[in-house]
Amino acid sequence: MPTGLQSPLVFPASLQAAGTASLYVHIPFCTKKCVYCDFYSVEGAGFKAMKRVLDSLLGSFDQALEQGSPKRFSSVFLGGGTPSAIPAKLMDDFLHSLLVRVGPVEEWSMEVNPESLNEEFLSMLSSSPVNRISMGAQSYDETLLSWLGRPSGRRILEHADALLASLWDGRLSRDLLASLPHQKKNGWLEDLDHALAGDPGHLSLYELTIEDDTPLAQDEVRLQSLPTEDEAWERWQESLEFLKNRGYQRYEVSNFARPGQECQHNLGYWALNPYLGLGPGAASTLPNEEGHPVRLEGERDWSRWVQNPWTHCTSTKIPPFAFALEILMMGMRCVQGVARKPFQNLFHQDVVDLLPQSLNKWATADALTVTEETLIPTESGLELVDAMLADMAMELEKKSLCWNGPWKHSSLS
Numbered sequence: 268m269p270t271g272l273q274s275p276l277v278f279p280a281s282l283q284a285a286g287t288a289s290l291y292v293h294i295p296f297c298t299k300k301c302v303y304c305d306f307y308s309v310e311g312a313g314f315k316a317m318k319r320v321l322d323s324l325l326g327s328f329d330q331a332l333e334q335g336s337p338k339r340f341s342s343v344f345l346g347g348g349t350p351s352a353i354p355a356k357l358m359d360d361f362l363h364s365l366l367v368r369v370g371p372v373e374e375w376s377m378e379v380n381p382e383s384l385n386e387e388f389l390s391m392l393s394s395s396p397v398n399r400i401s402m403g404a405q406s407y408d409e410t411l412l413s414w415l416g417r418p419s420g421r422r423i424l425e426h427a428d429a430l431l432a433s434l435w436d437g438r439l440s441r442d443l444l445a446s447l448p449h450q451k452k453n454g455w456l457e458d459l460d461h462a463l464a465g466d467p468g469h470l471s472l473y474e475l476t477i478e479d480d481t482p483l484a485q486d487e488v489r490l491q492s493l494p495t496e497d498e499a500w501e502r503w504q505e506s507l508e509f510l511k512n513r514g515y516q517r518y519e520v521s522n523f524a525r526p527g528q529e530c531q532h533n534l535g536y537w538a539l540n541p542y543l544g545l546g547p548g549a550a551s552t553l554p555n556e557e558g559h560p561v562r563l564e565g566e567r568d569w570s571r572w573v574q575n576p577w578t579h580c581t582s583t584k585i586p587p588f589a590f591a592l593e594i595l596m597m598g599m600r601c602v603q604g605v606a607r608k609p610f611q612n613l614f615h616q617d618v619v620d621l622l623p624q625s626l627n628k629w630a631t632a633d634a635l636t637v638t639e640e641t642l643i644p645t646e647s648g649l650e651l652v653d654a655m656l657a658d659m660a661m662e663l664e665k666k667s668l669c670w671n672g673p674w675k676h677s678s679l680s
């Protein structure tokens with residue numbers, strides 16, 4: 268199998284005990300950069316650059332596998348960037364090469380964008396291992412698509428939706444943005460209504476965040492048209508009600524699904540299962556030989572990354588305090604919450620004994636339910652996650668934590 272890599276493998280040698288992990292593959296290309304986006308991706312790349320990156324993705328995967336880390340995969344997610352920006356034949360070859368390496372995996376998700384989703388690409392996907400598509404719609408309002416600097420307008424978006432309706436019979440999710448300026452009364456509900464056309468099993472509704480170093484963050488004029496906090500809150504509440512009435516259950520702060528249609532890959536991520544990330548800018552979190560988590564982050568420059576993907580990645584041992592905080596941050600955003608026993612197995616301390624003040628405060632405010640087994644955010648608590656986590660972080664900082672048991676796949680569920 269050609270890998271495209273010039274130099275011998277340099278995968279961090281300490282990571283040899285992952286067992287099972289999920290796999291994330293980062294495709295760092297987009298048709299055009301959106302003004303709000305801070306993901307690593309570049310626009311305008313040609314066939315040669317794409318082929319080099321795909322070859323190096325396979326090569327870097329081989330390097331990881333040769334080091335025995337990880338051994339099995341629970342899910343595959345191809346994101347970016349825009350995976351559908353890759354020509355269909357090139358992506359077809361890549362997916363089949365990936366399948367040979369990954370083996371049978373129940374869920375293969377791929378992010379696609381309307382401007383690059385054509386009949387050829389979708390037909391190719393239908394005979395590939397991909398069985399779940401996540402379509403980046405963001406809005407169905409022509410003015411807002413332009414405000415966001417999206418590469419496609421409404422006509423192209425509707426064409427892509429029509430293609431999905433006629434050619435795709437796998438699982439489907441759509442991404443929408445909330446907290447956008449809205450010229451039309453109830454425009455955000457119209458967006459939701461459009462996004463639920465064809466009855467997708469899943470919807471992600473993300474609040475627009477203004478990330479530093481994006482064109483949007485520097486654009487005073489655009490920023491002035493954003494809704495106030497109160498307006499955004501009111502619209503968000505209406506959106507939640509709308510989705511509930513349409514039968515979508517909220518299973519994470521920003522994610523809604525029909526029963527059984529939850530994204531398994533994201534569930535694993537929020538449950539702090541190990542994951543291997545391939546690609547420039549992709550992160551991995553894997554256990555080292557002591558069973559402690561280590562985070563690797565790939566270089567955010569594809570042309571340097573392809574020369575030897577693992578050589579320049581940063582590798583950081585995550586200390587117990589930081590990992591405990593991540594468990595709380597992920598768990599409190601999900602309806603399944605934080606499981607107490609696994610937390611105790613990992614740190615030798617019950618989270619309830621560690622955080623008596625914050626848990627008491629937020630349980631009294633009806634934002635949190637503490638049971639024998641779990642800490643679970645209530646429906647209203649899902650709206651207060653940031654405030655709850657700020658309190659928990661402050662209280663946790665004053666405690667000393669050390670590792671007890673090993674961390675591995677499913678050890679926190």
Ligand code: SF4
Nearest residue numbers: 297300301304347348
């Ligand atoms: S298409 Fe997606 S990844 Fe690409 S620039 Fe826009 S938001 Fe970012």
